[in-house]
Amino acid sequence: ESMAGDQEILRMTEYLSPEGLRVDGRRPEELRMIRCKLGVLPQADGSAYYQQGNTKILAIVFGPREVEVRRKAVHDRAIIKCEYSMATFSTGERRRQGKTDRRSAEISLIIRQTFESVIMTHQFPRSEIVIQIQVLQADGGTRCAAINAATLALINAGVPMRDMVCACAAGCIDGTPILDLNYVEDSAGGPDMPVAILPESGKVVMLQMDSKLPLELFEKVLDLATDGSTAIYQVLKQEVERYTAEMVLARGS
Amino acid sequence: TEVGFLRGHGSYEKDDKLYACVSGIVERVNKLITVRPIQARYTGEVGDVVVGRITEVSHQFWRVDLFAVQNAVLALHSIDFGGANQTVRRLQASDEYQMRNFFVEGVHGKDG
Numbered sequence: 001e002s003m004a005g006d007q008e009i010l011r012m013t014e015y016l017s018p019e020g021l022r023v024d025g026r027r028p029e030e031l032r033m034i035r036c037k038l039g040v041l042p043q044a045d046g047s048a049y050y051q052q053g054n055t056k057i058l059a060i061v062f063g064p065r066e067v068e069v070r071r072k073a074v075h076d077r078a079i080i081k082c083e084y085s086m087a088t089f090s091t092g093e094r095r096r097q098g099k100t101d102r103r104s105a106e107i108s109l110i111i112r113q114t115f116e117s118v119i120m121t122h123q124f125p126r127s128e129i130v131i132q133i134q135v136l137q138a139d140g141g142t143r144c145a146a147i148n149a150a151t152l153a154l155i156n157a158g159v160p161m162r163d164m165v166c167a168c169a170a171g172c173i174d175g176t177p178i179l180d181l182n183y184v185e186d187s188a189g190g191p192d193m194p195v196a197i198l199p200e201s202g203k204v205v206m207l208q209m210d211s212k213l214p215l216e217l218f219e220k221v222l223d224l225a226t227d228g229s230t231a232i233y234q235v236l237k238q239e240v241e242r243y244t245a246e247m248v249l250a251r252g253s
Numbered sequence: 254t255e256v257g258f259l260r261g262h263g264s265y266e267k268d269d270k271l272y273a274c275v276s277g278i279v280e281r282v283n284k285l286i287t288v289r290p291i292q293a294r295y296t297g298e299v300g301d302v303v304v305g306r307i308t309e310v311s312h313q314f315w316r317v318d319l320f321a322v323q324n325a326v327l328a329l330h331s332i333d334f335g336g337a338n339q340t341v342r343r344l345q346a347s348d349e350y351q352m353r354n355f356f357v358e359g360v361h362g363k364d365g
Contacts, residue, residue, distance in 0.1 A: 066324040158293025160274035
């Protein structure tokens with residue numbers, strides 16, 4: 001009954017309308033619109049801008065280059081450093097400045113581990129590859145968008161990889177698997193499962209889940225997330241091919 | 254791939270197939286397949302003339318940044334002390350102390 005400071009709590013049923021539409025009008029298996037661009041920052045070795053719905057990510061790659069802290073160099077491969085940070089203006093309420101909040105540290109680690117299994121680090125002993133992710137606007141699915149952006153930036157930098165890494169998150173509302181949750185749906189408290197795959201082989205390189213899911217639903221949600229990642233792969237691949245063709249033409253080779 | 258294709262830079266082999274690991278131009282020289290990325294750090298070739306910036310002065314060598322994968326090393330031994338008025342001579346301890354007179358951090362140098 002009090003208006004001031006009262007949060008409007010949507011009942012679970014309102015996340016999925018009787019016609020099967022979600023809060024933003026999408027169908028349960030629909031991805032948000034994706035826009036991406038390689039080579040947005042010429043001063044970095046590689047860079048990419050990736051946008052999925054209202055989630056906007058900037059990824060920057062440096063390297064392979066000499067390790068800044070020499071004693072950390074590994075004699076037979078490149079080390080990978082990853083820093084994920086969210087801009088103070090990226091969320092609804094202004095975030096406190098400061099890089100090391102737990103969630104960002106966790107996501108940095110996840111992204112690093114994901115790419116450690118894909119980048120051919122043994123080609124660059126005693127060097128480092130630095131991946132920096134900057135979230136410009138967060139509207140759900142940020143870690144997956146970050147991985148997609150990082151893939152593009154690494155390709156832009158010419159870093160050899162076994163395959164591209166494509167990620168997408170899926171969840172569940174009222175027993176219905178939902179693809180690519182936005183912030184509102186994510187806050188609903190249902191399960192959220194970000195998945196990253198290597199599209200050519202279909203192998204899963206990253207899988208996380210919060211909240212609980214019964215086993216039958218788990219498989220459905222995992223399949224949905226994997227399908228979403230594969231669909232994103234088509235978008236990324238198209239952009240990489242388009243960019244490469246454009247660059248080759250520009251250089252006249 | 255067919256039998257006999259050689260894997261060059263920018264590609265890797267798996268299950269008898271050759272895959273590209275970078276995005277770029279495919280080059281074929283007889284049976285050697287290379288993929289050259291459109292943008293990557295400098296990888297040296299023998300005979301290149303390079304320009305670099307000194308990042309560090311160490312015992313008997315300088316470290317040079319060439320914007321490559323690793324920093325390059327310029328040895329004191331590789332400097333020719335002969336000149337118009339000097340005879341070529343052996344390296345002495347005093348030359349090490351003089352290293353900063355040749356190149357100091359931040360200086361650009363050219364080397365073949």
